[in-house]
Amino acid sequence: MSASAQVRAWRPGLNGVVEVLHAYFPSHAYPSHTHDAWTILLVDEGVVRYDLDQREHDLSRAQVSILPPNVPHDGRSVRPEGFRKRVLYLEPDRLGTELTGAAVDQPELLDPLLRQRIEQLHGVLALGQEPLEAESRLTLIEERLRQHLRRQVIAPPDRRDAGVASRLREVLDAHLPGGITLDEASTLVHAHPAHLVRAFSREFGMPPHRYLTGRRVDLARRYLLEGRPAAEVATLAGFYDQSHLTRHFRRMLGVTPSSFVRP
Incomplete structure (x- = not known):
């Protein structure tokens, strides 16, 4: 008996992300179509072959694919066992339509750090309980995608900025x-x-969302x-x-x- 398709799709409560899709397709082939969003695609199993603007591409697990809004593409498995994928759909203005041509010319990116960050964001969105972490991870992902599409050398880490880091810590404490x-x-x-995320992480040895979680655990x-029940404590301390x-x-x-x- 052949395996059946498995699909989980949802709209997360994260500004800029219109949809998250996790799917396994043993045999499905997408006909040519378009999206009105940026499509950030990871292949977890198998190899996907697709035509983008009438040019053929292959995508394997080592790569990240970025498909621009309103450009026709299709998709099919190269291997008989099908493919498993995870997709983020970003609002068009998150990266800017001026980068469409660059994405059409080079939609596959070989960047292990970028892939790791996208995987981490998928994990956060699957749980749906860490909004600051999700925002932080998306911000760094978008920055790196823009650098690739503008054909920039990936920027070196920012210098220490204790002032920004300290002000952000004060803001987190106040809220x-x-x-x-x-x-x-x-x-x-x-x-x-x-810059907020990088400066804070460099100054205090942890990202802002982890600091916030630690403060909530302290609360x-x-x-x-004081003898309060755990269910009440969760609400009082800011947990989901x-x-x-x-x-x-x-x-x-x-x-x-x-x-x-x-x-």
Whole structure:
């Protein structure tokens, strides 16, 4: 019996991303079509062959494919076992229509760091519980994609910027436990979102979203020690729900919230 197609698609609560698609197709071939979004494609199993603007391309696991809005393309498996893929669809203005020609000329990118960052973003979006992390990862992905499409040498890491990092930490602290979006923080600190993430990570040894999670775990500890139940603590400390609290609490402290306060 042949395997059947598997598809999971959803619209995440992340500004700029109109759809996420995870799919396995044992035999499906896409006819020629277009999207009104930038298509950022990873192949996890198999090899995909596609025509973009009447030119044939092959995409394997080592690469990232970026397909521009409103340019016809199709898709089919090179191998008989089919293919598995993950896709991000970005709003057209996230990268800019002026980069369409560059993407048509070179839609495949061999960049292990870019692929790793996209994989990490897919993992965050699949859980749907870490908005600041999702924003941070998307910002760095878009920056690197623009560098590729503009045929720029990938920029070296920014120099240390303790002032920006310290101001961002103050903003994060001031918005506990609810948190703040990266765009809002960028406006308050007067720095580009990508620079915020890199400067903070370099200065404090962790990205902003991890710092925020640590502060929330600290809040949770205080509430737990006051005798409040874990479900209430999750809400008070800014977590999505009790399981979200438990996951991060165990990762940071090695025990569950209930074990932490057990006599």
